[in-house]
Amino acid sequence: MAYTETDTLAINTIRVLAADATAHANSGHPGAPMGMAPVAHVLFNKIMKFNPKNPKWLNRDRFVLSNGHACVLQYALLHLYGYALSIDDLKAFRSVDSITPGHPEAHDTPGIEVTTGPLGQGISNAVGLAMAQAHTGAVFNKPGFDLVDNYTYAFLGDGCLMEGISSEACSLAGHLQLGNLIAVWDDNHITIDGDTNQAFTEDVVKRYESYGWQVLTVGDGENDLEGIEAALKAAQEVKDKPTLIKLTTIIGYGSKLQGTHSVHGSPLKADDIKQLKTKFGFNPEESFAVPQQVYDLCHQASARGAAAEEEWNQLFAKYSEQYKAEAADLVRRQTGDLPEGWEKSLPVYTPADAAVASRKLSEIVLQKIYEAIPELIGGSADLTGSNLTRWKGAIDFQPPATGLGDYSGRYIRYGVREHGMGAIMNGLAAYGTLLPYGGTFLNFVSYAAGAVRLSALSQVRTIWVATHDSIGLGEDGPTHQPIETLAHFRALPNFMVWRPADGNETSAAYYVALTSKHTSSLLALSRQNLPQLEGSTIEKATKGGYVLHEVEGADITLVSTGSEVCIAIDAVKVLAEKNIKARVVSIPCFEVFDAQSREYRSSVLPDGIPSLSIEVMSTMGWERYTHEQFGLNRFGASGAYKDVYKKFEFTPEGIAKRAVLTVDFWKDVPNIRSPINRAFQQLI
Amino acid sequence: MAYTETDTLAINTIRVLAADATAHANSGHPGAPMGMAPVAHVLFNKIMKFNPKNPKWLNRDRFVLSNGHACVLQYALLHLYGYALSIDDLKAFRSVDSITPGHPEAHDTPGIEVTTGPLGQGISNAVGLAMAQAHTGAVFNKPGFDLVDNYTYAFLGDGCLMEGISSEACSLAGHLQLGNLIAVWDDNHITIDGDTNQAFTEDVVKRYESYGWQVLTVGDGENDLEGIEAALKAAQEVKDKPTLIKLTTIIGYGSKLQGTHSVHGSPLKADDIKQLKTKFGFNPEESFAVPQQVYDLCHQASARGAAAEEEWNQLFAKYSEQYKAEAADLVRRQTGDLPEGWEKSLPVYTPADAAVASRKLSEIVLQKIYEAIPELIGGSADLTGSNLTRWKGAIDFQPPATGLGDYSGRYIRYGVREHGMGAIMNGLAAYGTLLPYGGTFLNFVSYAAGAVRLSALSQVRTIWVATHDSIGLGEDGPTHQPIETLAHFRALPNFMVWRPADGNETSAAYYVALTSKHTSSLLALSRQNLPQLEGSTIEKATKGGYVLHEVEGADITLVSTGSEVCIAIDAVKVLAEKNIKARVVSIPCFEVFDAQSREYRSSVLPDGIPSLSIEVMSTMGWERYTHEQFGLNRFGASGAYKDVYKKFEFTPEGIAKRAVLTVDFWKDVPNIRSPINRAFQQLI
Structure with missing residues (x-):
């Protein structure tokens, strides 16, 4: 020119x-x-x-x-x-x-x-x-x-x-x-x-x-x-x-x-x-x-x-005649809405179902929904077999010349590149036709912190499948065991951190993550098996926090997430032997729970009795919900996961011991206020 | 062979x-x-x-x-x-x-x-x-x-x-x-x-x-x-x-x-x-x-x-005769102890001194101590003029062939490589003869999160000079304004996050950071000017938290850090007009404050009156110290810093408004317990 x-x-x-x-x-x-x-x-x-x-x-x-x-x-x-x-x-x-x-x-x-x-x-x-x-x-x-x-x-x-x-x-x-x-x-x-x-x-x-x-x-x-x-x-x-x-x-x-x-x-x-x-x-x-x-x-x-564009619109009109379903799909994808009825594919569990690691529960979700949500495109930073991010029969996203897949493939081999993966997911989401997820160990999402923060700020929808979410990963040891990570990402505005306790909570986490058009999510998932809990449902868990176990005349509320919820449930029995009645609350997602009505939150974390949080990492942030906190404000240890949990007393007995101390410490306080009562609303 | x-x-x-x-x-x-x-x-x-x-x-x-x-x-x-x-x-x-x-x-x-x-x-x-x-x-x-x-x-x-x-x-x-x-x-x-x-x-x-x-x-x-x-x-x-x-x-x-x-x-x-x-x-x-x-x-x-080694020891013995001072210096460096009397170089301020940005206060410290601490070696990830990390006349650490410095130089041009800088600092510290610091914007320390966590885990001594520490950086806007960052690093075990409010607190932060042989630190420093406060001293600030302003019969404790402390002080006057008596506490470092005796901490955050924290970022973690929190659980805004502070009401009036709500909300509670009272000690 x-x-x-x-x-x-x-x-x-x-x-x-x-x-x-x-x-x-x-x-x-x-x-x-x-x-x-x-x-x-x-x-x-x-x-x-x-x-x-x-x-x-x-x-x-x-x-x-x-x-x-x-x-x-x-x-x-x-x-x-x-x-x-x-x-x-x-x-x-x-x-x-x-x-x-x-x-x-x-x-x-x-x-x-x-x-x-x-x-x-x-x-x-x-x-x-x-x-x-x-x-x-x-x-x-x-x-x-x-x-x-x-x-x-x-x-x-x-x-x-x-x-x-x-x-x-x-x-x-x-x-x-x-x-x-x-x-x-x-x-x-x-x-x-x-x-x-x-x-x-x-x-x-x-x-x-x-x-x-x-x-x-x-x-x-x-x-x-x-x-x-x-x-x-x-x-x-x-x-x-x-x-x-x-x-x-x-x-x-x-x-x-x-x-x-x-x-x-x-x-x-x-x-x-x-x-x-x-x-x-x-x-x-x-x-x-x-x-x-x-x-x-x-x-x-x-x-x-x-x-x-006008020319393209004409082309698209013709395309719509010839390829009706594809055209409708392409239009729908750009709205951010998912295909009608997709949520029926989400797995539902009862306590009779087997104990399963939540990383595996995540894999089951992906396996069930990938056909219903064609815009879902995932991958892992070279931890596919550990993150369990690939559904059976997935085609890799690869240049056809490699013979390893093609560009229609929906599984991305990111290599050991967490930060790049995070930014690429932001780009995939920004394009307008895709819903990206990516896997790594929770500890290594930190490598991508710069990109995660921009997911939140730019209001795109991406999902981190963050497995090996605590000292529960065991033998790999402190270099791989997150302590500060949940506090970090929970403090990030417009970002949902989920730590599901069982199958129904995992389905709920996916449901909210997939349907939140302008918010990214992280799913913190266990390596170790978790039982299916009595009292959990997808519907309750989508509120971000709910009463899992209620008891009349309770002396204390135990509040937990993820892999510690089932231990808290077992602690209830230990406490019963000590004549202490404990109720149990699961809060898989702070951000979503915070968005519920004050009335609802008060019903979950009521006035009148003290509360104790249990989570195997930094207690930072838990003071917002509970009177006392049992956590790990130090680095973990390398060993079989049960040994590591025992070392740090994350056992029914260890929880019960602290629950007793909590009840005792608060017994002389009249009209105990739940920490969710605040003098004023935060700017959000 | x-x-x-x-x-x-x-x-x-x-x-x-x-x-x-x-x-x-x-x-x-x-x-x-x-x-x-x-x-x-x-x-x-x-x-x-x-x-x-x-x-x-x-x-x-x-x-x-x-x-x-x-x-x-x-x-x-x-x-x-x-x-x-x-x-x-x-x-x-x-x-x-x-x-x-x-x-x-x-x-x-x-x-x-x-x-x-x-x-x-x-x-x-x-x-x-x-x-x-x-x-x-x-x-x-x-x-x-x-x-x-x-x-x-x-x-x-x-x-x-x-x-x-x-x-x-x-x-x-x-x-x-x-x-x-x-x-x-x-x-x-x-x-x-x-x-x-x-x-x-x-x-x-x-x-x-x-x-x-x-x-x-x-x-x-x-x-x-x-x-x-x-x-x-x-x-x-x-x-x-x-x-x-x-x-x-x-x-x-x-x-x-x-x-x-x-x-x-x-x-x-x-x-x-x-x-x-x-x-x-x-x-x-x-x-x-x-x-x-x-x-x-x-x-x-x-x-x-x-x-x-034996041969080397003989060589070193000869060296010690010929180069006595150098030999003594090399031996001392390996102990991790600093040269005797170095702390006399730390600047001390009175309220009569001019208002200065804490990034500039940091520069003054470096300028004063670099001769006294020869093992200090610093740099910046290409933000030297913003981080103010280079003392006057510093020689760059460069290959002599470049003509830009030599290997004896103590100032490192890291380029825009925060994560690399963090890991390199860990290596510099691990060598045994050096005490490294490095500068970037606080927001971009997140890029280096993987390396920072290993500083903490491996118990090396490094210092992050993290300037532009909040929405107070102003025009650069939300992409550069930390919200979650302090919560993130405060949740990291064995890591000190300092956010000094004035010159004496900046000197205190450096004092503790430099003398903690097995702990890394981050100094969150302001871009904007901060007045020298009445009541601050290096000694008090080295406790991590202290009473800056005491008043008999106080109705509320205002607790703050860094650039918001002086606004809290101004809020005291606004509250006095409303017949509310407020005391002011500065907590420049959680980690260090937590290590003080319970008695001391109770004197700083006493029972009987409610408390309100003020910090222009995520409130996460503040519930550990205060009853109510004024913070920013959302992203910031691009604009002149005073406009941004005003938009979010971080003004004496904005603080006073929330203090009034706090006093009112807690007035019917008898025997208010300070949040530092806990039912049991955390595992640390």
Whole structure:
């Protein structure tokens, strides 16, 4: 395509808007937006397929700004191309309650696909988006109907490349031969500390080639628009490799301080902005000015996108006639609703059923529901046989050339890459047609904490199948036994931590996790067998907490989760021998229990009697529900699980001993208040 | 060196011990030990310098088993070479209270340098150990006195290579030109899920070359002992590059199932062990049998190591005469004690001093103490100017060839590699002569959660300088604002989370962190300015919690940390206008406060009046100290920090409002109990 002065003007408009918005906010990162304005213009104006009037059009190309601190670039683009982001929104950059926060947030701003800023996440989300396209295309495309064939484009900086998460995701992307993934590396030699030669001297080109990527180079990222376009098109042509374009740019291009780290994270000074505007032919006295011909040029591209969507809609209409069920399924998936009646597949248990480890109960759920929920796509970080995440006969998601599976496969071999897996799941979920789950040991979900937090913040639906959930894993020992992990993730807003005690609670956990469209979940599951409990039902457990065992005139409430609930039940008998009447409450999920009415919660944790929590890890957080806590505020031990439980006294007798102390300690207190009574409501 | 049948026997002894120990434990990983027995034998018997009678000899070569699940290999070696690990300890493998837990733990077992098992950590620790050697050598070696010149050897598997943390650390190791680091990759093509071709098809050789490593190849890791030795020696020769040796092995070598993932994580069957023993010339009816000639061969190597230490001791004696101060310093460092009188350098403040951000207060501490504590070595994950972690005039730790510093430098440019930084700090600390700290935003310590947990478990002393500690960072917004982070790390055993409120508390935090030899710390520090408080002293703050503002006949205790303490103080005035008398308590560190006497804690948080905590993040954990909690159980917002605080009502008025509700809610309760009263002590 021939580039004109209007293209140059459009590029400089982005630069000037970036300078204006950061100066107006007196905060933010002008450098990368100014350096990357040319590639952003070429990509949005000449290459990408999107319709700003319908940012959720399924077959749009996805754009991810992995260097999310450069978001004023993305906001400027969204404005110029006609997304619902006004010039006033740009002026409100980085101010409270704006749709233009300091880093891009997917749930707030139209046109933002994923929430980025924490480095390395975006490019890993992009791998997930590309996998989602490959899978969705493989499932729904038919001869003559290339319904789903979009690309995923990502910008990333040196910081993203240094983060281990991007190594994990990009190595997997190479293995998966994702030709639909095109990343542009902003090779500007600058990070916050200064020149990249201080800490980052690896040969990135060679590294990405080692992953199996195509690597292309554009030497003059500020002026060579044709070269940029040619590289992007060459990237599109290679179908069995992701592409990294090494684009050499000058950070803060146009500023008097261009090429230095001074322009990375601080607004330009007023006189610098003036010279910038003058140099680029703008009125130095005007701010947030967009020449009409720039709007026109951008809107032309958007119009082409709208036309492309219209064409696609016609294609889809024909597809719907020929492939009625598939079309309906594709439409349904995008609503986030599950197929009607799927929940009938959930297993139900009675106390007569055998004791089963909850990781195995999870496997049974997956085995029962996978057919009913075709958007379910799972995997494990190389612990398939331990996490039990694979249903029988599952096809692996693999490039067909490997002979190990194909792209329609619904089981992902993530390798030992927990953080990458977490970010990829966020990308899979963000695509709009899939519901991802992933397995690892609970202890190693911590490796993925950065991605888990973004699941919660960006309100996507993902599910962690976190097995080996306590000292109950036994012999592997303290290096693998979670102590702090449940407290960590329970403290994360908009995130559900489930620790089911038996089969019905496991079904309940899956039910709530699968039907919560805007919340991610973690299921903490045992390695050891657990009996099916008298009194548990799916319905009760979906309340997050409930009375498992009631007794008239109780002296104490025992409150527990997961593998300790059955021990608490046994402690009731020990206590009965001591003439203490105990009731038992199971709270498989704090977050869900907290959302119940005060009346209900009071019925579960009533006033008048003391309560004791039992959980084999940190007691932190349990004071919210119980008067006293029995837990493990130290590291565990390596040994057979029963020996380890015994060592730390998590036995009926150990519980009973502490229950006696609890009853005794509280016996002189009149009108004992349940801890759920609070003076005021928290801000949530 | 010529290899004899005794070498072969020694190798097979390791294999048989691995099979016996895992079978006896009915748990564990025989595969990698059996496959890596040859390289382990060559390394320990012909190459490494160590003295089992003094596992802490400073100039010993360090050995790290990054694939820690293979620890029965390491335990077998420790036994054969005469460390204090008996055959009974081997028989106690993976049983409660043994010194042979399921994964190697440094604090328990003589000869274990670092705690490994969580994949990718060990190789990253090894980078830290190698950096520590380079630094210690650069500081202490003198002409004619190559006092510190040991190598660091690491074994690692495919899992370690897939984890992002190893990418971070190994990229940095290449940049740092660590010729003293030699890693052996167990290239056995097997992971838990099966063949590595399912998920891990990158070109590892090329990747490590891209990092600037030398990569050598040994094609027959089971038989080519000369080739293994030649590769290890070639690795020693290259002084400006770390080396990766790609060693092709057969997992479970000797088993009927060798070369399959069946031998990865499960003991061999009885008949398989029998055929293994028969094949290798052992009595199939005997277990844990070690031929005397194998002991002899191993003990010869140990004797050479003892002689090497003796020679070194003589060298050190001469060194001590010529370099008295240096020698004394080196001896002192290894005790973990700081130089006498160092604490006089800690800054002290009065309320007349200016308001300063606690990140800046931290910088002032570092600036004041760096001369007094020469073992202090710091850095940042590319946020130096934000974390304020670099004292003026610091020299960077860099290879001299870069012209950017030298190995005696005490400031490390980690790049954007938080997880790698955490594991490297663990390695630096484990070396024995250094006290490492590292900076990043509090929110991104989460990226390093896997390494932080191992700091705590392995009882090393590291310090996280975690700035931008709350919504108070303002404009960067929710992607960067911690909510769950303090709860997460407060729930971690043997780990101190400090959130100082002013200058004296910052000095106190450093004092305790620096003098706690076996505990790591995190200092959560503000971006915004904080006033110097009336009533704070270093001494009081070292108790972890104390009364900042007392008043007779108080109606309520306000309890807070960090940047909210000064707002709580202002709330006292607002409450006074409402005729409510409030006292104020500051609890900068839960872990340290919990360790105080019950009497002291009762004086700080007394019975009789209600209490309200104020902290701008998750309330989780505060119920342990206060009756009511004001916090933020949701994500934050992007905007100027004062606007953000106002939005969530963290203002004197917002606090006063909730204090009034608290007083009102508790007014009818007689004899209010302080939450620190408990029915029984936790297991700690």
